[in-house]
Amino acid sequence: MIPALPLSLDDLLHGRAVEWERLEFKAGWNPLDVLHTLCAFANDFHNLGGGYLVLGVAEADGRPVLPPVGLDPSSLDRIQKELLNLGHSAIVPPYQPIAVPCEVDGRHVLVLWAPGGQTRPYRARTSLSRDSREYAWFIRMGSSTVRARGADETELLGLAATVPFDDRMNLGARVEDLSRELMVAYLREVGSDLAPEAETALLADLGRQMHVVGGTTEAPFPLNVGLLFFHPEPWRWFPATQIDVVWFPDGAGGDRFTEKVFRGPLHRLVREALDYIRRNYISETVTKHHDRPESTRVENFPFEAIEEAVVNAVYHRGYDTREPVEVRISPEDLVVLSYPGPDRSVRLDQLRAGRAASRRYRNRRIGEFLKELDLTEGRGTGIPKILRAMRDNGSPPPEFDFDEGHSYFLVRLPAHPAALTAARDDVTQHVAPEVTPEVTPEVTPEVSKLLVALEGERSRAEIQEALGLLDPDHVRLAYLNPALDAGLVEMTLPDKPRSSKQRYRLTDAGRVWKAAHREGGER
Secondary structure, three states, rough: OOOOOOOHHHHHOOOOOOOOOHEEEEEOOOOOHHHHHHHHOOOOOOOOOOEEEEOOEEEOOOOOOOOOOEEEEEHHHHHHHHHHHHHOOOOEOOOOEEEEEEEEEOOOEEEEEEEEOOOOEEEEEOOOOOOOOEEEEEEEEEEEEEEOHHHHHHHHHHOOOOOHHHHHHHOOOOHHHHHHHHHHHHHHHHHHHHHHHHHOOHHHHHHHHOEEEEEOOOOOOEEEHHHHHOOOHHHHHHOEEEEEEOOOOOOOOOOOOOEEEEEEEHHOOOOOOOHHHHHOOOOOEOOOOOOOOOOOOEOOOOOHHHHHHHHHHHHHHHOOOOEEEEEEEEEOOOEEEEEEOOOOOOHHHHHOOOOOOOOOOHHHHHHHHHOOOOOOOOOOOOOHHHHHHHHHHOOOOOEEEEOOOOOOOEEEOOOHHHHHHHHHHHOOOOHHHOOOOOOOOOOOHHHHHHHHHHHOOOOOOOHHHHHOOOHHHHHHHHHHHHHHHOOOEOOOOOOOOOOOOOOOEEHHHHHHHHHHHHHOOOO
């Protein structure tokens, strides 16, 4: 089976989802240049997830020249064999990229996907002449491949045997723990060329092509990042993988509060938490002016700033730390707290000025997946975007904080003064969504589909068929259990949950929700 790319070729050629410094184009096959670039991507000096090298496409100022020059079709097999040989004999430790032949505008090109290696640092031969035996370290600096020297070489050597936590194999899990349905849904969303064959490929092969499975052929294991994105219950391996949204109607010092916990695959829990915050806690204040017809409209908290703060917390938190991401909301402010703090290279004064740039990314693979899903841009843009969003909304500036030990990271977004005044005049404005949670329960997209599909009394197998799903465990964990917990669906035999005669039906609350949904008024 010919391997496929995790991204579409169109995305690579137009720089979408992957920043340009992770891309390199070459008009032809130059073994030594290709070797050095692959070595640099394997070293992944800035923990960005490696990169892509496209052969057969010329470049101008770092951008591809289209239509492509193309490669001789008869040379593709020979080039791939040379790559195999170079990976074993010219790079130490051995390293192999994933080579994918493609066709663009009738011309043949070869795309080399080079994920960050797990046994870095890597050295490559400086010459391919028979008598040369000199090796050197290569890294990426901007859009160029350079030889690591001086401080850069010292820092690269310090990465020996250090693989980021999200890119490590999880020896306590099995490849079968990965959900094919979640993997296929992701590939379709990002427009990957791998999507059409993903439903029939062997799960281990699919996982390797998506670079979420490692290990030997006879003993494969999922990587941590694979379990975080492609298992419905990642907290089984990484406790507190969740976002806690806590509302303090009387302020952080008050006695009353309500809490909503979001769990699930990383990208889903991020989207569900943000959607919940947008629907329940974002309000717009309109101020009319006597001296001009235009009204002033401001949000209590600009959603763009919240989105950046929450996504960055999920991106940069430590998944070997038993602490959730917390979002604490009161009429006065919104605080996002995550553990641990930023990289040691980040200084607080630079961070507050929006000029801090980390030399290390704790979770390079998580960042890669989030970028491909357009949930983050990466490259240190989050803090400047928060500053800009607050400024554009007319809000007070955000506050950033972490302690001397970098054990936590806090982002505080003060409420807009106009919104705060309006909230004091109508103290029930923000309380309403949480006063009667049993009347308007939170419904995930999966539960929504279940409620729409459920007619009368149905077995789990009938529900699975109605939903068009293949994985019974996923149906149970992502659809049935949350609906049962929310009181929207009930068992016909609650005292015998494992009975072969067990059926499921809507409760009164489920029927109310379904009726409202059909009327176009989903709560």
